[in-house]
Amino acid sequence: MEERSVLMGRYEIGRLLGQGTFAKVYYSRNLATGQTVAIKVIDKDKIVKTGLMDQIKREISIMRLVRHPNILQLFEVMATKNKIYFVLEYAKGGELFNKIAKGKLTEEAARKYFQQLIGAVDYCHSRGVYHRDLKPENLLLDENETLKVSDFGLSALAESKRQDGLLHTACGTPAYVAPEVLSRKGYNGAQADVWSCGVILFVLAASYLPFHERNLIEMYKKISKAQYRCPRSFSAELKELLYGILNPDPNTRMPISRIKRSAWYRKPLGLAVLKTEIVNKTCTEATTSGLIDCVGSERNQGSLALANLNAFDIISLSTGFDLSRLFDEKYSQRGARFTSNQSAEAIFEKLKELARSLKLKVTKKDDGVLKLATTKEGRKGILELNAEIFEIAPSFVLVELKKTNGDTLEYQKLMTDGIRPSLEDIVWA
Numbered sequence: 001m002e003e004r005s006v007l008m009g010r011y012e013i014g015r016l017l018g019q020g021t022f023a024k025v026y027y028s029r030n031l032a033t034g035q036t037v038a039i040k041v042i043d044k045d046k047i048v049k050t051g052l053m054d055q056i057k058r059e060i061s062i063m064r065l066v067r068h069p070n071i072l073q074l075f076e077v078m079a080t081k082n083k084i085y086f087v088l089e090y091a092k093g094g095e096l097f098n099k100i101a102k103g104k105l106t107e108e109a110a111r112k113y114f115q116q117l118i119g120a121v122d123y124c125h126s127r128g129v130y131h132r133d134l135k136p137e138n139l140l141l142d143e144n145e146t147l148k149v150s151d152f153g154l155s156a157l158a159e160s161k162r163q164d165g166l167l168h169t170a171c172g173t174p175a176y177v178a179p180e181v182l183s184r185k186g187y188n189g190a191q192a193d194v195w196s197c198g199v200i201l202f203v204l205a206a207s208y209l210p211f212h213e214r215n216l217i218e219m220y221k222k223i224s225k226a227q228y229r230c231p232r233s234f235s236a237e238l239k240e241l242l243y244g245i246l247n248p249d250p251n252t253r254m255p256i257s258r259i260k261r262s263a264w265y266r267k268p269l270g271l272a273v274l275k276t277e278i279v280n281k282t283c284t285e286a287t288t289s290g291l292i293d294c295v296g297s298e299r300n301q302g303s304l305a306l307a308n309l310n311a312f313d314i315i316s317l318s319t320g321f322d323l324s325r326l327f328d329e330k331y332s333q334r335g336a337r338f339t340s341n342q343s344a345e346a347i348f349e350k351l352k353e354l355a356r357s358l359k360l361k362v363t364k365k366d367d368g369v370l371k372l373a374t375t376k377e378g379r380k381g382i383l384e385l386n387a388e389i390f391e392i393a394p395s396f397v398l399v400e401l402k403k404t405n406g407d408t409l410e411y412q413k414l415m416t417d418g419i420r421p422s423l424e425d426i427v428w429a
């Protein structure tokens with residue numbers, strides 16, 4: 001888009017404010033009223049190609065449903081043949097993340113933002129809207145340093161729950177995602193959002209992630225057991241609150257009603273924090289003084305650069321998640337994993353097609369796992385494989401193939417000669 005161009009005769013488009021996976025956001029001005037806004041421009045083509053049209057429509061309907069001082073307001077939506085334009089409230093203060101990048105916040109400053117975040121999330125939940133992708137990048141500030149939660153692109157309305165009342169899509173950035181979301185068993189959106197709020201609170205007060213591992217699978221393990229260490233500087237009340245929120249069991253995890261009654265949350269805000277409050281520490285000071293009781297590799301997670309990464313950056317940086325090794329001997333003994341940027345449905349279709357061409361019997365089990373089996377018995381009976389698709393983010397899935405029965409050598413031969421070559425075009429490396 002050209003600088004100073006005018007959109008539909010109504011909005012003057014200015015500088016680029018930021019860029020997400022699918023969208024560019026521009027500073028803009030309503031020519032009739034003079035109001036400054038942010039216009040998020042999305043390429044229709046990209047959306048259609050990645051099958052995200054429904055998600056965008058959902059984003060629009062959700063943003064229309066919610067109106068709260070701490071939620072970024074959507075003023076209007078416009079579209080041309082090739083583009084979709086969201087006219088949004090302008091958040092002059094930019095990303096809250098930039099504040100953390102300058103140094104960890106005092107507990108008081110963290111409390112101020114956390115209270116605003118909880119207020120917004122509680123409001124959304126009361127309307128049956130779950131954000132499901134809460135992370136500092138989605139938290140913006142206006143000119144008064146008021147928190148504005150943005151990006152409801154991954155929200156799911158209560159109606160999209162299945163009969164068991166649980167949401168069933170695993171999505172979001174791994175570092176902020178609740179264990180039950182990662183385990184694909186279906187989850188309660190409210191409890192999952194509470195977990196993400198806990199991770200955000202930790203990051204605000206520590207300036208590094210509670211769960212970070214170079215290897216993504218290791219990170220999932222840490223998340224599923226809620227293995228984290230607080231910096232020694234955290235107050236006892238803050239540690240207690242985090243302990244209640246970062247509980248791997250969603251059913252006993254602290255609900256918002258109790259968070260609001262906790263000692264740390266209820267402490268009154270001092271005058272100073274109502275202005276801007278940052279502990280003026282450089283990155284190096286923060287990592288040497290604040291992280292004393294953090295262990296081993298977790299020390300590195302204090303790196304502010306890392307705190308700024310999204311799921312894709314983490315994955316591409318992780319040597320432990322080296323995609324080229326995913327089909328190695330080591331993995332092919334009992335199973336294999338690979339990542340793909342195709343949708344789960346497309347991968348299911350691909351696996352079914354592959355099974356047909358290899359004359360394997362396919363059954364889709366109740367838990368969504370695809371079972372592939374040979375029709376003839378081998379040395380150790382029927383060779384059976386389970387294929388599980390793990391949606392980490394939209395258009396980013398982890399596929400796990402596991403041998404559940406049969407001979408290992410026969411399995412390896414099937415992998416090498418049949419499955420591996422057929423999957424090459426969907427493996428994302």
Ligand code: AMP
Nearest residue numbers: 017018019020023025038088089090091
């Ligand atoms: P998004 O695609 O929504 O993640 O936006 C990409 C980036 O654009 C964000 O991370 C912000 O830095 C910036 N941005 C998005 N929306 C706004 C807004 N309403 N006001 C100011 N900056 C924004």
